[in-house]
Amino acid sequence: xxxxxxxxxxxxxLARALTGYAPRRSQQRMAARVADAIAxxxxxxxxxxxxxxxxxAYLVPALLSGRRVIISTGTRTLQDQLFxxxxxxxxxxxxxxxxxxxxxxxxxxxxxxxxxxxxxxRALAGFEGGALEPIERWAAVTVTGDLxxxxxxxxxxxxxxxxxxxxxxxxxxxxxEWSRCHVVAARRAANDAxxxxxxxxxxxxxxxxxxxxxxxxxxxADAVILDEAHQLPDLVTQFFGVEVSSRQIEHLLGDARAxxxxxxxxxxxxxxxxxxxxxxxxxxxxxxxxxxxANGAARVAWNDAPVALETALDALAxxxxxxxxxxxxxxxxxxxxxxxxxxxxxxxxxxRIARAREDEAARSIERDARxxxxxxxxxxxAPRFRAIVEARxxxxxxxxxxxxxxxxxxxxxxRLGLASAETLQIDSPFDFETQGLLxxxxxxxxxxxxEYLAAVLAEALSLIEAARGGAFVLFTSHRALARAAEVIxxxxxxxxxxxxxxxxxAPREQLLREFRELxxxxxxxxxxxxEGVDVKGEALRLVxxxxxxxxxxxxxxxxxxxxxxxxxxxxxFRDYQLPEAALALKQGVGRLIRSxxxxxxxxICDPRLVSRSYGRVLRASLPPLTVTREQDESRRFLAKHAP
Numbered sequence: 001x002x003x004x005x006x007x008x009x010x011x012x013x014l015a016r017a018l019t020g021y022a023p024r025r026s027q028q029r030m031a032a033r034v035a036d037a038i039a040x041x042x043x044x045x046x047x048x049x050x051x052x053x054x055x056x057a058y059l060v061p062a063l064l065s066g067r068r069v070i071i072s073t074g075t076r077t078l079q080d081q082l083f084x085x086x087x088x089x090x091x092x093x094x095x096x097x098x099x100x101x102x103x104x105x106x107x108x109x110x111x112x113x114x115x116x117x118x119x120x121x122r123a124l125a126g127f128e129g130g131a132l133e134p135i136e137r138w139a140a141v142t143v144t145g146d147l148x149x150x151x152x153x154x155x156x157x158x159x160x161x162x163x164x165x166x167x168x169x170x171x172x173x174x175x176x177e178w179s180r181c182h183v184v185a186a187r188r189a190a191n192d193a194x195x196x197x198x199x200x201x202x203x204x205x206x207x208x209x210x211x212x213x214x215x216x217x218x219x220x221a222d223a224v225i226l227d228e229a230h231q232l233p234d235l236v237t238q239f240f241g242v243e244v245s246s247r248q249i250e251h252l253l254g255d256a257r258a259x260x261x262x263x264x265x266x267x268x269x270x271x272x273x274x275x276x277x278x279x280x281x282x283x284x285x286x287x288x289x290x291x292x293x294a295n296g297a298a299r300v301a302w303n304d305a306p307v308a309l310e311t312a313l314d315a316l317a318x319x320x321x322x323x324x325x326x327x328x329x330x331x332x333x334x335x336x337x338x339x340x341x342x343x344x345x346x347x348x349x350x351x352r353i354a355r356a357r358e359d360e361a362a363r364s365i366e367r368d369a370r371x372x373x374x375x376x377x378x379x380x381x382a383p384r385f386r387a388i389v390e391a392r393x394x395x396x397x398x399x400x401x402x403x404x405x406x407x408x409x410x411x412x413x414x415r416l417g418l419a420s421a422e423t424l425q426i427d428s429p430f431d432f433e434t435q436g437l438l439x440x441x442x443x444x445x446x447x448x449x450x451e452y453l454a455a456v457l458a459e460a461l462s463l464i465e466a467a468r469g470g471a472f473v474l475f476t477s478h479r480a481l482a483r484a485a486e487v488i489x490x491x492x493x494x495x496x497x498x499x500x501x502x503x504x505x506a507p508r509e510q511l512l513r514e515f516r517e518l519x520x521x522x523x524x525x526x527x528x529x530x531e532g533v534d535v536k537g538e539a540l541r542l543v544x545x546x547x548x549x550x551x552x553x554x555x556x557x558x559x560x561x562x563x564x565x566x567x568x569x570x571x572x573f574r575d576y577q578l579p580e581a582a583l584a585l586k587q588g589v590g591r592l593i594r595s596x597x598x599x600x601x602x603x604i605c606d607p608r609l610v611s612r613s614y615g616r617v618l619r620a621s622l623p624p625l626t627v628t629r630e631q632d633e634s635r636r637f638l639a640k641h642a643p
Contacts, residue, residue, distance in 0.1 A: 017093035035061035043421035049428030067222035074228030101193035111165040112177040145182025174334035229398035233415040246371030279319040286312040301556035302363040320347035362560030386417030411579040438625035466635035469498030469520030471542040531587040541600035549584035599641040
């Protein structure tokens with residue numbers, strides 16, 4: 001018996017450490033393959049069905065290997081769980097202590113230089129009424145500088161941006177606070193650790209931008225394990241692209257003004273600030289209005305913009321270049337020199353986006369109430385990501401519950417250039433056929449019809465009544481969600497007899513906490529609730545999916561990708577739209593059965609799942625739930641398992 005097998009065996013270290021532990025062959029199988037991949041420095045794709053216990057299945061071989069391992073997660077929440085709970089528990093159980101480090105993005109750490117600037121410029125920054133005082137008190141005693149320690153500081157607080165750095169405004173080694181920098185200290189601890197826990201955003205940002213020597217950290221790793229790896233293709237595309245926003249320009253002007261104010265000001269530079277602001281206004285005025293797209297979205301295609309946009313962007317880039325020259329001439333003070341460099345980089349990015357070829361990448365414009373953003377996203381990131389993997393001779397292990405369509409990993413592997421990677425598919429140990437029903441309603445109207453949403457709500461409300469609450473109703477658009485909330489709240493027969501939670505009314509984590517605690521709530525949500533949500537037990541016993549999650553072909557980025565695939569001889573629906581929808585649907589359905597004791601119904605209202613030939617592909621990607629077309633059967637099942 002190998003070391004890995006012994007750890008997971010009946011009566012083994014995990015059994016002795018965990019109450020109720022029972023060996024699972026699927027978990028042991030995954031752990032053995034991960035151990036082999038680490039030992040032999042191979043790439044491995046693992047789809048581990050819900051309930052496999054994949055976290056321990058990669059933590060155990062990582063610790064047993066005695067090698068340096070980087071673990072990347074999909075969320076900061078999972079980061080914290082691994083660092084504070086799972087890794088210490090497993091390390092203690094198997095008697096393999098290890099030096100652990102938790103490394104977050106710089107936006108999570110206090111920047112002492114930025115705090116000093118904000119403190120000195122309270123009025124200019126708009127921080128009145130003692131808003132900075134809790135941060136100042138905490139800053140004097142914190143060891144880590146992790147803003148998560150400040151309980152009263154909300155994630156959405158504007159103060160966070162004022163007291164943290166970004167890649168653009170960090171002064172690096174030129175900063176007077178470099179020796180006490182919390183980001184530097186966190187990275188130094190990571191360099192010395194055996195196991196480093198990061199998240200995908202941080203990992204990819206550093207890979208793509210070669211920031212602060214993180215490549216050296218990776219270069220010394222024997223293995224990189226990426227959990228929730230299904231998120232990677234879109235994230236890789238994002239980080240290999242470029243973007244610029246009006247907010248970045250406004251922040252640059254604010255930082256430069258603050259630094260100049262500390263020196264006594266400069267009239268010449270002030271006029272340059274005004275020129276950038278005028279050019280920024282000109283660019284904003286040249287953009288399509290919000291909702292100009294056919295679907296009313298805030299994101300619009302580049303080709304929908306007036307011809308004057310290119311001229312306006314040229315003027316904005318020129319104004320930023322002039323500001324760069326002016327700031328550079330003021331003096332060599334690190335903070336001002338860095339502002340000058342930021343102005344030059346912003347000018348370069350604006351020019352790159354404005355002059356990009358249509359066959360090179362997808363360009364889009366996004367507007368909101370606070371400003372605009374321009375983006376350039378490459379169509380094909382596989383060669384660049386493959387080069388990253390091949391340049392680092394370590395094990396690369398990608399795992400998630402949703403990497404394949406049926407038994408085919410090719411969509412995921414091709415998008416990341418991982419065609420040579422080994423694959424392993426492990427089914428969930430849950431008895432889906434007896435634990436749940438997949439209900440496909442008969443007689444539903446066409447999803448494009450005006451009657452469709454009303455029909456969905458009629459089905460949903462009937463099922464919710466039988467389940468006595470405990471339901472997720474998942475939508476594919478914010479518009480449909482808002483209309484559904486309006487209809488449900490305005491029912492002639494009165495409000496629902498169960499608590500109604502609506503996405504957007506409170507932060508996501510707060511809504512989930514309330515949903516779990518209430519036990520009989522009805523939650524209406526869109527994309528962010530389709531994945532990464534784990535509600536075990538009776539609190540969730542019904543999931544209603546309004547429509548198949550095809551990306552809108554009117555979305556500028558989707559439209560550009562479709563056009564590119566068709567122009568290069570591909571089949572956009574077969575190669576892109578259908579597989580993406582299959583993976584998203586798999587995620588949504590996966591919200592229901594989260595433990596061996598869960599029971600419930602998934603209702604997919606979209607008739608195309610049955611009426612269209614591609615429905616077979618979508619159904620093949622789903623767990624083997626018992627299928628029914630009868631509402632009465634679904635209601636009886638729900639009533640049987642309702643609390």
